[in-house]
Every structure is written in C-alpha cells, then in structure tokens.
Amino acid sequence: MTLVTRSDFSTIAGWVAPSARVLDLGCGDGSLLAYLRESRGASGYGIEIDDAGVLASIGNGINVIQSNLESGLAGFDDQSFDSVILSQTLQAMRHIEELVAEMLRVGREAIVSFPNFGHWSHRLQVLNGRMPVSKSLPYEWYNTPNVHLCTVADFDAFCARRSFHVLERVVLRDGRRVSMLPNFLGSLAIYRFRRS
C-alpha cells in the first residue's frame, strides 16, 4: 500500500508533540496517522465511516474505528488526546459547531485544515457566475461532498466568536506558505487552536 502525503501533513506534524496521543477524524486510508507515527512517534486512532477507508487503514497498520463523526465522539473520554485532527474534512461535515466542540472536549488542542474558498480563482469563478472548480475544490456543484465551504476570514471569525485561542494558523498554496494576502492567495488553511 502506498501512502499519499497531502500538503498539510508536514505542517500538522510540526504541531504534534513527540509521542503525542492523536485522534484523526475522517482518517481515510490512515496516511496522516502513518505519517505522524513515522515522523513524531505519535500514537492514537483514526475515525472513518467509509468501508474502503477502514479497510485501507487496517492494511496500513493504523488503529481505525469505523464510526460516523456526525454522531459525535461519545466513545472518547474528555481530554484524552493531545491533539484531535480534522484534516480537509471540515467542509464535508454537517454539524460543524457540535463537532468542533467535541474535538475540544476530547483533545487538549484541535488541528483543522480546509480548502480556502476565498482563493482568488474561486472568487473569479463566482464573479463569472459559476460555482468554483479547482485543484483544492475538484468537484462540480452537483457531485460535491462539500456542504460547508468557508474562507480563512470566515474561520477566523468562527474562532473569535467562540473565544477559541488560535495558537497557529498557516495558509498554503501548492504546499508553500502564503504570508501575504492569505485569504486571497492561499488554497489550504491549517489552524491549531484550543479553548481559551
């Protein structure tokens, strides 16, 4: 089984303490957990609803628990993980507020990454009267799993309104850090935050 490395992996790994206990929500084939195990000696579990993802995770030697994130994290005790990660899954979730609350209940910190809807190419397509299709949003409006797209500015406001303490925020384009006009030039945003 070949593992794919997504562009947010190294940033996330940099935010995970050595030997940390992590919970990866929507872990897919377990690539991120395998990466964190290799690079940080991290351990923990992935949660995945899809049969193919569960099978692939098991094949990759990852602890995976088949479960629907939309029904919460009832199987996990309060503050039982160092980091709870939601990598490029946020935009496909229905109950975002509840899920983020659950992440901060079971974990000391939350790490969330999502495609930035504010990227200039998305704005341009909307201006031209079309739903955006791009490398980071590769779906057509009629077949997209994404139900809650947001921009960097939106997520900043989301955290501010809930008084979440954003410890770090990195915005990437083609895997490289964007420091100027991140909400305009960045395609992928990664946040690390906790309750204040």
Add this chain to the structure above:
Amino acid sequence: MSKAPRSVGIVEAQRAVFDEPLALSSGATLPQFELMYETYGRLNADRSNAILVCHALNASHHVAGVYAGRPDSEGWWDNMIGPGKPVDTERFFVIGVNNIGSCFGSTGPMSVNPATGQPWGSDFPIVTVEDWVDGQARLADRLGIERFAAVMGGSLGGMQALAWATRYPDRIANALAIAAAPNLSAQNIAFNEVARAAIMTDPDFHEGHFYAQGVKPVRGLRVARMIGHITYISDEQMGEKFGRQLREGIKYSFDPEFEIESYLRYQGEKFSEYFDANTYLRITKALDYFDPARATGGDLAKALAPAKARFLVISFTTDWRFSPARAREIVKALVDNRRDVSYAEIAAPFGHDAFLLDTPQYHAIVRSYLERAVA
C-alpha cells in the same frame, strides 16, 4: 498475488488427554479432561504463527476442511480458514478446539464420570468461558505454543478471545472479537432461559439423566433451537427469505403452513438429532455468566486493563442479538486503556449469523488485519 483460495482438504480430529485436575470457576474441579481438536497448516520453527479459533454455541473443533469420505462434512468456518483464505493456512497454524462441556468428543455431560462409571448427565459441572480458556491454555502448552499470534472467534467465540486477552495477556498477540459483546443483555439471557425451560420441561429430560433411559429431550431441544434461530437472523432477512409465503395455501390447521414455520421446524429437527441437551443448558449458562466487568464493579475498562494484545473488533449492522452498540462498548474500554484496537462495522443484512457468512468487506478486513498485524 496469492493463489485462489481453496479448502484445507481432508482433516482428522485429534484428542488430547489431560490428567492434571482443572479447577473451575464454580469451585468444582474436573479430575481429568479430554479435548478434541483439529489443526490446519504448519507450526513454524519459532512457534509464532499459531491462531486459536474458538467456537460459539453449537459448533465444534471441526472448523475447516472435510472428513475423509464425507464431502458434506465441511467445517463451520470453512469460508474463513484455508489456503489463500482470510485466515491463510499457508501462513498460519490454525487450531480448532471443542470446549469442555460440549458434545463433540471433549469431556462433557455425555462423558463417563470416573466417580460413578456412568455418564455425568446433569452432574457435570457448570463451566464458564474462563474455564474453557483455561482448558485451551493447557492444549496450547501441550502443543508447545507459548504465545498465539491470534485468538479469534465469533459470538461466544469472541468472548473467549476477550477472556484470553485478560487472562493470559502474555500469551496472545492479537485478539479478534467478532459479533461479540462484553456481556449478555437481559433480553439475551431471557432468550436463553426460554430455551432452557423448553429443554428442562421436556418429559424426556429426566433431570438431565436421560441417557440411561434411552431417550433424548428432542422436543425441548427443537424448541430451544427454534428460539435461537429467530434471534440469529434479522427481521429484514427473515422477511426477505420467507415473508408470509405459504407452502400450499391456508388449510386452517396447526400443521406448518407458512414457510417460516416449516423452516424453523426443520432447523429444530436437524439440531435435536446431533446436539446434546445438557450441553445446550451449559453453554447458554456460560454465555449468561460471561461478564468480565462483574469483578470490577461494572467497569469494563478496568476489567480489560490487563490485556496487552492488539484487538480487532467487528460487528454487523443488523445483528440485534450482539449489536454494534455492544461491540462499541468493548472498543471504548480498550481505547480507555490506550490499547491498539481497530473496529469495523460491517453492513450486512444477515443478523447475528453474518459472522459465519462471507460478506466481502468482512473477509477483506480479517485478511488485511492478519496480514498486517502478524507480518
């Protein structure tokens, strides 16, 4: 690529005799006992590739393959175990064992009580899952297996895998608990009690000493099996398979008219021919008693704390007898202990019986887990 899966072929049962007494949970002691077992595949040089398969209520040590001259005698988990199958006997040395108290050759109620020279009958002690596991550990000693690569089972067999993990934490690398629960619910115990009542009120039961009378409480056994069967399949599956179909139309009689009636009668009939009533009583009791958290004030996490194995827990969506919710209790207790555990919830319409069937995702998960975990 692995070769196409095939049968382990012709197999032979073996018998192991143990002369050291076995202390039982009830306080009773078995002065000596015998276990029937079968093995498939080859034990490797460092004896690290053994997998123990634990059976559920009505099965035996005959897990895979067929007996010579009896092509219809396929083992009960033949779809799972064999060369190229999910439990690949080209890699693993697989052991099927018949538990104490059963009626397929291991010491049980039909065996002769050395103290009386008569069959034990209802004097045979009540045994528990833990007693079975202790007996299996003796067999492992006998076969020179210090540590199992895996102990696996479905239903009551999954409970044995759990008991292995906590009772002999250093002797098991992986535990596969399939369609299992951390204990039976009241509803489950109730079904077992109805089955036992059917057997014990059969006039041919004779307080369990029916062997000497030359009779068998077959009517009770039939009803017990009919009850069991209803709970092993899902309402959905039963509806799909039988619906309200009639065999020959309404006749205003008590003969079996609906297909489901005739199916249940057939299953009951078949079962009563080969199964022993005293065994049925004991195995259902072992199910009822199993509750590792009883010793820890109901705290399952605490009960599973001694376990060191990696776990694979599998449940089936339509299994209402050992539901996914019960399997998730096991998973939570293991997560609380920071144990390595994976959990798969298989979408299958077959109810509890799904653990015996070959739903592709289910078999792929077991195959993949064993390939990876026992590399």
